[in-house]
Amino acid sequence: MDREIVKLIAQAGGIAIFPHVSADGDAIGSSLALALALKNAGKKVIVYLEENIPTVYRFLPGTELACFYDTQDEVMDINIALDTGDVGRLGTRGDAFFEAPCTINIDHHVTNTKFALLNFVDDMSASTGEIVYTLLKKLKLGIDRDIAACLYTAVSTDTGGFKYSNTTSETHRIASELLATGIDIGELSQRIFDNTTYTKLKLTQKAIELLELHENAKLAAVAISQADLQATGAKDEDCDGIVNIGRSIEGVEVSVLVKEKNAEEVRVNLRSKTHVDVSEVAAAFGGGGHKRAAGCTVKGSLQEVKEQMINVLKEKLQ
Amino acid sequence: MDREIVKLIAQAGGIAIFPHVSADGDAIGSSLALALALKNAGKKVIVYLEENIPTVYRFLPGTELACFYDTQDEVMDINIALDTGDVGRLGTRGDAFFEAPCTINIDHHVTNTKFALLNFVDDMSASTGEIVYTLLKKLKLGIDRDIAACLYTAVSTDTGGFKYSNTTSETHRIASELLATGIDIGELSQRIFDNTTYTKLKLTQKAIELLELHENAKLAAVAISQADLQATGAKDEDCDGIVNIGRSIEGVEVSVLVKEKNAEEVRVNLRSKTHVDVSEVAAAFGGGGHKRAAGCTVKGSLQEVKEQMINVLKEKLQ
Structure with missing residues (x-):
């Protein structure tokens, strides 16, 4: 993780987070986890959505920090794109993203176009959730049960429930630490993976x-x-x-x-x-x-x- | 893990392993893992099956150490029952099990009847695979890629792919170490979990x-x-x-x-x-x-x- 990025986030007063369009478990989970942690640190935080949060993830903590962008909204110190490979994946929020004086792009897609002022792309990470976990550690921000539920959602969905070949020893090490917070893994898994609709x-x-x-x-x-x-x-x-x-x-x-x-x-x-x-x-x-x-x-x-x-x-x- | 059990296994020259009838991923995986590790330590080892190994687990390393019991077979120093809640779960191998001078019962079922001479039952473990992992550590036996594949099968199947509520922080910590051996997790998961037919x-x-x-x-x-x-x-x-x-x-x-x-x-x-x-x-x-x-x-x-x-x-x- 780039020291400059950690330093800038630590110093910022207000931060907006941009998950990609058609946000999946990793985009939603890592965005809400980062938002909750930054809010706990006393910062002004908002997550700008392209669409409503998919039903399956609406139970997650932190959804109250997410909303649609409004041109009247105050410009934040930093806009962070999460899990977003290129500007197109920001959808209609492309202009809004570049309004902030500082833009940061944090992602794990090997094809990332590094479109922001500062970019941290780690394609060895199975999910953006893993990178946000590392970022929170570098920022010395605590991971409580709510943040753990969001990160677990990110980490587990992007690895297909720890089954895909992108799953690493580090993925499980992170999951081990998230479970230690006391999250109810039976209920969480059922909500994320066994919750289909007719x-x-x-x-x-x-x-x-x-x-x-x-x-x-x-x-x-x-x-x-x-x-x-x-x-x-x-x-x-x-x-x-x-x-x-x-x-x-x-x-x-x-x-x-x-x-x-x-x-x-x-x-x-x-x-x-x-x-x-x-x-x-x-x-x-x-x-x-x-x-x-x-x-x-x-x-x-x-x-x-x-x-x-x-x-x-x-x-x-x- | 009981010190007496660890000491006896360390000293034994020949050991037979008994998984339960209708053996599942935990029974097969933990039996083959223990067999491979004991064989690497220079011991005579055999796994006595009740039925053929289910097709889905036949790709696992160590299957060459498994066979059906024959009354002509030499009596081992120790017979170990794995993942077996009671004598009935040994099926037709009940008599054979008690032939050895020392019998050990290693399991995680809360209902275990402690039917052997020495019994180690840890119902906080999500799988017998987790207990075998701990046993190998106590025995100071290395976990190579083959043993890791067997233990991963045990640990992951008994937790429904880390989804059931029995999954703990320790489960993921063990999985993290198993993945560090370099097992191909994409292929392994697919063989175990994503193997449907048209x-x-x-x-x-x-x-x-x-x-x-x-x-x-x-x-x-x-x-x-x-x-x-x-x-x-x-x-x-x-x-x-x-x-x-x-x-x-x-x-x-x-x-x-x-x-x-x-x-x-x-x-x-x-x-x-x-x-x-x-x-x-x-x-x-x-x-x-x-x-x-x-x-x-x-x-x-x-x-x-x-x-x-x-x-x-x-x-x-x-």
């Missing part, structure tokens, strides 16, 4: 129905249209994790989910099991991510993009 | 299609016929875990799966989330289990038993 289950049903296997069942592909979402009553956020269904099949190496955003754009989510580098595929289409989990947005119809992806991935599987 | 997925799809919500969506019910199993190509064992789908829905307190065994009998699986004691329901139909997970076999048609269960559970939910 709608999401119906989307899962649809996804399995639509699932195709290619290349001797080494490639799984699912294409979800806006019509499918409407038929099941599902929202965009309900698609989180759908790409993992394909990867969970014995023998499948790569799983791809293509989801119709609108008539012109398709969102692509990629997962691999052991050797295919899906971040290369995503990067070729202007996206990013990690070797085993990446994504991009591609122009074209759902059917076109699905076939394009299947062809590219078939080559990768050769 | 057939099982199609059964999941069917189960969600058939899922009914009752009592203001507090009760989830799924009825699976033999025709459904045939249509998806699924076997009876593929139904494991299907009952959890209903329980995972937000707001659902009780989930019931009724599965046609044949024209006259129906198998019933029950799960609850926070307060309904489903073992009482199962017991009323001649079955058994725990408060949150129970089962019974009921005479009648699939449709009849389903309605019977829904009526009984509706009353429980009043």
Whole structure:
């Protein structure tokens, strides 16, 4: 962790935190953890959201510190982007972010464009939550049960519940310390991981129905249209994790989910099991991510993009 | 850990290890880990199985040390039962276990009957794997990558992938050390946890299609016929875990799966989330289990038993 960043945060009176658009457990968890810790240190803190906090994370402590940006809002000393690979991931808050005299970008994506005045990108960290944990240690700020619940959410979701290959010895060391605060791990896990909705289950049903296997069942592909979402009553956020269904099949190496955003754009989510580098595929289409989990947005119809992806991935599987 | 046990194991020349019948990840993982470590220490070691090692755990190192008991086998200095709550859980190996001059029982079940000469039962440990980890430390035996893979399997499966409420700070501390040996956590987790089949997925799809919500969506019910199993190509064992789908829905307190065994009998699986004691329901139909997970076999048609269960559970939910 950069000393300059630690020093500036320690000295600041007011700080705004910007998680990325379509904020996931790591973005929300690390933002709320940092916000709570800075508030405990007597600072003015606000978390600027792009969308409402996903239902599943609304039980987390610190949500009262999060809101939507208003152009009338006072400019803070520092704006910190968390878990945000590039300016585009700030969505409509791009201008707001650069209003502060000091901007800091803290992230773990290898593709991070270092868009802020000061940037700390550690792609060896499994989650931004791990980096925020280290930051709080450097700032000598205590981690209470509320902060621990938020950090646990960040750390556990970005590692798929400590299952993904990005999980390290350090990830578990941090989890060990978070559990020592006395967080109720049974309840927390159930809320984060075992809390589906009937709608999401119906989307899962649809996804399995639509699932195709290619290349001797080494490639799984699912294409979800806006019509499918409407038929099941599902929202965009309900698609989180759908790409993992394909990867969970014995023998499948790569799983791809293509989801119709609108008539012109398709969102692509990629997962691999052991050797295919899906971040290369995503990067070729202007996206990013990690070797085993990446994504991009591609122009074209759902059917076109699905076939394009299947062809590219078939080559990768050769 | 009892000093006497540590001393006896350190001095022994030959040791046999007995996991419980229907061995799970903790029984298999902790047995193979202990066997490998003792073999590395120059001892004669054998793991006596009741059944073949489940397919999912056959990739683990050390399986070459496991076999079935033969009455011609040489008697070892010490027989160690692992993860075994009572003598009944040794199955057909009960007599063989007591043949050794010294018997040791190492377990974490609160109900353990302390049936051996020496017993070490720590019900604060989430898994027997955690206890074996401590034992290896006391024995000053190194934990290499192979032993770590076995211990990780034990520790992670008995905590539901670090999600159950038995997971402690110590569980993660041990996992942290195991990962430091360089085990490939992505591959290991996938082998242990993400190893579904296309057939099982199609059964999941069917189960969600058939899922009914009752009592203001507090009760989830799924009825699976033999025709459904045939249509998806699924076997009876593929139904494991299907009952959890209903329980995972937000707001659902009780989930019931009724599965046609044949024209006259129906198998019933029950799960609850926070307060309904489903073992009482199962017991009323001649079955058994725990408060949150129970089962019974009921005479009648699939449709009849389903309605019977829904009526009984509706009353429980009043």
